[in-house]
Amino acid sequence: MEKIKICFLGTSGSVPQKNKNFASTIISFSGNNLLFDCPEGTQRQLMISNNSLMRINNVFISHLHGDHFLGLFGWIATMTLNQRKEKLTIFSPKGGRQKIIRILKETIKPCFEIEFKEIKRGLLLKNNFFEIRAFPLKHEIACYGFVFKENDKDGEFDRKKAEKLGIPAGPLYSKLVSGKIVTINGKKFCKKDVFDYSKKRVGRKIVVISDTRPLKESITNGKNADIMIHESTHLEEQKERAIESFHSTAKEAAEIAKKACVKKLFLFHYSARNNDEKEFEKEARIVFKESFCVKDFDEIEI
Ligand SMILES: [Zn+2]
Numbered sequence: 001m002e003k004i005k006i007c008f009l010g011t012s013g014s015v016p017q018k019n020k021n022f023a024s025t026i027i028s029f030s031g032n033n034l035l036f037d038c039p040e041g042t043q044r045q046l047m048i049s050n051n052s053l054m055r056i057n058n059v060f061i062s063h064l065h066g067d068h069f070l071g072l073f074g075w076i077a078t079m080t081l082n083q084r085k086e087k088l089t090i091f092s093p094k095g096g097r098q099k100i101i102r103i104l105k106e107t108i109k110p111c112f113e114i115e116f117k118e119i120k121r122g123l124l125l126k127n128n129f130f131e132i133r134a135f136p137l138k139h140e141i142a143c144y145g146f147v148f149k150e151n152d153k154d155g156e157f158d159r160k161k162a163e164k165l166g167i168p169a170g171p172l173y174s175k176l177v178s179g180k181i182v183t184i185n186g187k188k189f190c191k192k193d194v195f196d197y198s199k200k201r202v203g204r205k206i207v208v209i210s211d212t213r214p215l216k217e218s219i220t221n222g223k224n225a226d227i228m229i230h231e232s233t234h235l236e237e238q239k240e241r242a243i244e245s246f247h248s249t250a251k252e253a254a255e256i257a258k259k260a261c262v263k264k265l266f267l268f269h270y271s272a273r274n275n276d277e278k279e280f281e282k283e284a285r286i287v288f289k290e291s292f293c294v295k296d297f298d299e300i301e302i
């Protein structure tokens with residue numbers, strides 16, 4: 001089973017810190033590199049983390065606060081200098097397209113195609129491997145959370161079975177798996193001849209929740225996720241500040257994770273008031289044991 005890789009490119013909220021860049025995350029799977037938020041400094045974080053800054057195909061901007069999208073411009077400028085050819089798709093809330101295009105037109109003039117898509121509740125992207133859905137969060141301005149869901153599998157291709165039957169390796173394998181009938185030396189073969197249905201499984205699920213107050217939608221959309229990544233700007237002792245600025249505390253994030261029955265919670269988007277991310281983890285673990293703070297460049301695989 002191919003691993004899904006998550007890399008935390010930055011973990012700070014609102015302002016960068018000496019040892020933390022602004023919060024953003026990259027999920028890599030099946031040749032796709034999906035960037036969630038692109039704050040200032042993201043291109044350098046990509047370089048340091050050994051993620052190619054040329055190979056991202058989709059960017060999801062949760063909302064149009066500066067600490068979540070201002071890195072787009074420098075990054076696009078670098079890719080223009082490097083003569084990127086492939087299309088880049090940017091998903092952003094309503095109004096994002098005009099804002100981003102205006103700056104790009106006056107400054108960079110990208111040499112490659114940029115496709116803009118407006119984020120609305122529901123399905124944003126679906127392919128043979130996974131889908132991405134969005135749901136609205138509760139922040140000062142329109143802001144969205146994202147659900148990455150690997151497609152459910154009805155089983156797995158069994159190479160040994162195919163070889164035993166004398167089916168030559170290559171395109172015939174994928175033809176059979178897609179449900180087509182293949183004839184070799186007058187003999188007909190179909191999917192069930194080369195497929196192991198005992199490997200049936202539910203696809204893995206990752207939820208990325210940036211700036212928000214705690215929300216029922218986060219529980220319903222995060223239900224049974226393998227990984228929940230949730231903002232944790234403040235600690236409970238600054239709860240008033242969290243309420244005023246539409247953010248969450250570590251404890252609140254843990255309550256959401258617990259109610260959603262996720263396997264693991266990862267906290268990020270820390271306020272500069274608390275430089276020690278372990279404090280967030282400590283607070284969250286009182287409510288939900290499988291809570292973890294992350295540092296810039298931490299990587300996890302599922
Ligand atoms: Zn933020």
Ligand SMILES: [Zn+2]
Pocket residue numbers: 063065139211
């Ligand atoms: Zn914000």
